[in-house]
Amino acid sequence: MSILSLNNIEKNFGAIQALTGVSFDIKEAETVGLMGDNGAGKSTLLKIIAGNFKPSNGEIKFENNTVSFEKPIDARKSGIEVVYQDLALCNHLTAASNVFLGREIQKGIWPFKYLDYPAMFKKSSELFEELKSETRPKDLVMQMSGGQRQAVAIARTRLTNPKLVLMDEPTAAISVRQVAEVLDIIKRLKDQGIAVMLISHRMPDIFEVCDKLVVLRRGEKVCEKNIKDSSTEEATGLITGAIDRV
Amino acid sequence: MSSVKFNQEIISKTEKNLLQKLVSEQSFWVTIALFGICFIMFFVEDAFSSKDNLFNITRNFSFIGIMAIGMTFVIITAGIDLSVGSIMGVTGVICGLFLDAQFLPEWYSKASYFEGVYVWVSIILALLAGTLIGAVNGYLIAYVKLSPFVVTLGMMAAARSLALVVSNNKMFYEFGPKDEMFYEIGGGSMLGLANATWLLIFLTIVMGLVLKYTSYGKHVFAVGSNKKAAELSGINTRWIEMSVYMISGLFAAISAVMIVGWMGSVTNALGYTYELRVIAATVIGGANLMGGVGGTFGAFIGAALMETIRNSLLMAGIDPYWQGTFLGIFIVGAVWLEKVKNKKN
Numbered sequence: 001m002s003i004l005s006l007n008n009i010e011k012n013f014g015a016i017q018a019l020t021g022v023s024f025d026i027k028e029a030e031t032v033g034l035m036g037d038n039g040a041g042k043s044t045l046l047k048i049i050a051g052n053f054k055p056s057n058g059e060i061k062f063e064n065n066t067v068s069f070e071k072p073i074d075a076r077k078s079g080i081e082v083v084y085q086d087l088a089l090c091n092h093l094t095a096a097s098n099v100f101l102g103r104e105i106q107k108g109i110w111p112f113k114y115l116d117y118p119a120m121f122k123k124s125s126e127l128f129e130e131l132k133s134e135t136r137p138k139d140l141v142m143q144m145s146g147g148q149r150q151a152v153a154i155a156r157t158r159l160t161n162p163k164l165v166l167m168d169e170p171t172a173a174i175s176v177r178q179v180a181e182v183l184d185i186i187k188r189l190k191d192q193g194i195a196v197m198l199i200s201h202r203m204p205d206i207f208e209v210c211d212k213l214v215v216l217r218r219g220e221k222v223c224e225k226n227i228k229d230s231s232t233e234e235a236t237g238l239i240t241g242a243i244d245r246v
Numbered sequence: 247m248s249s250v251k252f253n254q255e256i257i258s259k260t261e262k263n264l265l266q267k268l269v270s271e272q273s274f275w276v277t278i279a280l281f282g283i284c285f286i287m288f289f290v291e292d293a294f295s296s297k298d299n300l301f302n303i304t305r306n307f308s309f310i311g312i313m314a315i316g317m318t319f320v321i322i323t324a325g326i327d328l329s330v331g332s333i334m335g336v337t338g339v340i341c342g343l344f345l346d347a348q349f350l351p352e353w354y355s356k357a358s359y360f361e362g363v364y365v366w367v368s369i370i371l372a373l374l375a376g377t378l379i380g381a382v383n384g385y386l387i388a389y390v391k392l393s394p395f396v397v398t399l400g401m402m403a404a405a406r407s408l409a410l411v412v413s414n415n416k417m418f419y420e421f422g423p424k425d426e427m428f429y430e431i432g433g434g435s436m437l438g439l440a441n442a443t444w445l446l447i448f449l450t451i452v453m454g455l456v457l458k459y460t461s462y463g464k465h466v467f468a469v470g471s472n473k474k475a476a477e478l479s480g481i482n483t484r485w486i487e488m489s490v491y492m493i494s495g496l497f498a499a500i501s502a503v504m505i506v507g508w509m510g511s512v513t514n515a516l517g518y519t520y521e522l523r524v525i526a527a528t529v530i531g532g533a534n535l536m537g538g539v540g541g542t543f544g545a546f547i548g549a550a551l552m553e554t555i556r557n558s559l560l561m562a563g564i565d566p567y568w569q570g571t572f573l574g575i576f577i578v579g580a581v582w583l584e585k586v587k588n589k590k591n
Contacts, residue, residue, distance in 0.1 A: 073480030088478045090471035092538030093464070101468055102479030104461040114459040 002027050003163055003195050004049065009058035011044055011219075018044045019219045021058075026164065031186060031196045033210035033227065035203075037239050040216040042199045043085070046166050049197070050082045051075035063163070073102075081157035085168040087149055089141045095148075096124040096137035099155050127155040131185055147178035154185055164195045171205050183209050203232045215239060222246070272532030272584065273544040280551045283558055291561045297438070299557070305440035305508070307527075307553035309501045312446050313520065314527040314545035315453050316497030319490040321528055322457075323470040324537025325387065325394040327491060330498040330524050332405035333379050334517030337372040338502035339409045342418030342512035344368035345428060349414075362424030369431075373499045379405055380495020384488030398491075402521065409514035419511035432507015442504045446546065449497075454542040466490060470537030526573055527552055530580040552576065 002025035011019040019041045026032050036042045047053045049060065051069030060067050062078055069075045072082070089098050097104075097120075105116040105123070124137040133151035141149060150170060157165050167186070171179045179202075186209045189196055200206055206213065206227070213230050215223035215238040222245040223230075223238045237243035268274050287294040313330050320327045345368045347354060354364075379401065386397045421428050434441045457463035468476040469486045477483045498517070506512045529535065530551060531544025555576070556569055 071480075072478050076480065082478075084478065088472070088475035090468045090475050090538070092467060092471040097464060097468075101464070101476070102481050104464060106461060113461075114455075115461060115464065 003030075003063060005061045006045075006049075007059040007061070009045065009048060009055045009060070011041075011048060011053060011056050017219055019048075019055075019216075022216070022219075022221045023058075024214055024221065024224050026195050026197060028163075028195055029190055029193045030212060031190050031198060031210045032212045032214055033206035034197055034199045034214050034216065035201075035206060035235060035239055036216035039218075040239075041219040042216055043168060044219075045216070046082070046168055046197070046199060049075070050080060050166055076160075079160070079163040081160070081162040081165045083150075083153045083157060083165070083167045083170055085172070087153040089149060089152060091142035092140065094138050094140055095128075095135050095144070095152050095155075096120045098141055098152050099124045099127065099137075099159065101156075103159065123159075124155060127158050130158070130188075131155060132181055147174045147181070150174055150178065150182060154182070162194060164197065165189060166197045166199075168199045169201065170198070171200060171202055179205065203235060206235075207232060217241060270587070272580070272587070273541065273547050275583075276530060276532070276544070276547050276551050280547060280554060283551075283554055287558050287561065291558075294558065294561055299561075301435070301438065301440065303553055303557050304443045304550075306557075307549040308440060308442035308446040309505045310520065310523050310527050310553070311546050311549035312442070312449060312501040312504070313494075313498050313524040314531070314549050315446075315449050315542050316494035317524050317528045318531075318533050318540045318542055318545045319453075319457075319466060320394075320494045321470075321525075321533040321535060322466050322537060322540040323487055323490050324473075324535070325487070325490065326398060326525070326535070327380075327383065327494045328395070328398040328521050328525075329379070329383060329401035329405055330494060331517040331520035331522075332402045332409065333376050333495050333498040334502040334505075334520055335409040335514055336379070336405045336412065337376045337499035338506045338512045338516040339413040339418070339514055340375050341368045341372035341503055341506055342421075343412060344371055345421040345425070346418045347422060348420065349416075362427050364422060365424050365428050368428075369503050372503050373496060376495040376497075376499025376502070377492050378495070380492040380498075381488065383495065384491030387491065388484040388487035406514070406518075409516070413512075413514045415514065417511055417513045421510075428507050429510055430507075432504040433510070440508075442508065445500070445504065449500075450542045450546045457541060462486075467538055470539075472538075523549075523552065523573070526577045526580075530576055532580075532584070534584060535581070548580075 004026040007023050009019055009022045022045060034042050034045070044053065048055050051072045051074050054068065067078065090101065100120050105119045106113045107116045108114050121137045128135045128137070128151060131151050131154060133148060135144065135148045135151045141152060154170070170182050174182070183205060186196055186198065198206065198210060210227050213223060213225060213227050213235060214221060215235065217239065225246065234243060238246065293299055313334070317327055317330065343349060344364065347364065383397055383401050386392050387394050431441065436444060457466065465476065465481045465486050468481060469483050473483055502516065505516070527548035528545050531548030533540030533544055552573065555572060559569065559572065560566060
């Protein structure tokens, strides 16, 4: 059963046509790798699914319902979580505060509600442990390494039980060991029945964890096939335009 | 290693221990400086440590301190409010106008003079006016997306002129049949401290708890730290931004009511150039103009340090004309200190 289906998605910013008639489905527990050169429209597509932009045309179906997200928070409420490329973290707040930002655990009755720090520290350290990251809940994000920041951003998506996680370049700018960790996390999401759409420039990452490959070139979908039936050579050709489409 | 133990270890681990954390706070060093100055003055000048002088110092910085708490919220969101002095002026005048009541229709005096109700009406109207002016600032900044500097600079001029309009350039000093009650609120004292100082202490604690222990406070920091991230987390960043200017306006009005009660009269010049002192107190206390950093204790201690230095300089016989120079040095010095500290980190 497909959890997300995109039907003829178009997006233009003024005269610039960012996406032209993009359609594909993401099934339950399926990991889809979205590839393409810079400016191919990957991030635009992600932002449309995540509710940052509205498509100029086309239809998005999530769990068989046509959806139209006004804001990212609407998408999140439906069960779509996003790890943004710039991670969207607050440097001056602790790891735990960032994980819980916008959905803090509170105690007490209004208007005397207060933050339950012990519960938030406990839950976030559990999440970091699950991700096998050495991130400490009480550390400020500004003091963290790239890998730790990544762990905070991914831990946020694990607070609820999302049905679809969108990841924009989660393995960029982190160490080799941490890349392996992030890929493990993606596999674990899959084991739990969570669908993932992964945007990456790193060919080996896509081929290691994904079930399906989708390639965009100049805003058009030029490939959608099982990763087993494809190869890194073919993907490179599709991205650069050496192979027109398959 | 069991998973529970692993958890506990990670939770208890932080980058810094308590002492290191304290040392990294600017307000800690300002407190040390404050005690240092008091210690020196204690030996150098007998009059400094007299009960009356200490009472005066604490009362004097309370008015600035209360406004600085409101300013702290604004500065944490990376904003600035230049209009607090003028808000103090116009709300003080509004308070005076309704207390005096001789310029108002007769039905108002008749209806509200009963049992001093008019005193509370005047105070509430002043507080509402302050909040409303803050809401105008906040709306233009958060929803129309104009720069805080420009909006509050405009409001600084507009509110000051409104104070002139409302007061018609008159001084209000007749506060009606229950004037003693009003003087007592702003000018009275309890247990050796002025009421204004007690109010400052109360607000420092309450607003400090709001910043640290409510999701509203967390969101104020988030907006100042990374507005985009806050928005993506579903925080209503516009409302947060607008609300901090309302808090700043309200606190300027609270301070105005207290200072009018203490002085027993009000003119449209009330609070003139106070914005400078309020911003200075906030920044000296460790709030970062780039956003994301600050606290109410810092505002308290920043205001206390400035007043203590002013008092000490006067006692030491230094020409009061020099006060502005010292104020300027302290503002720039505080920002410089912050920069040096950040470089170390």
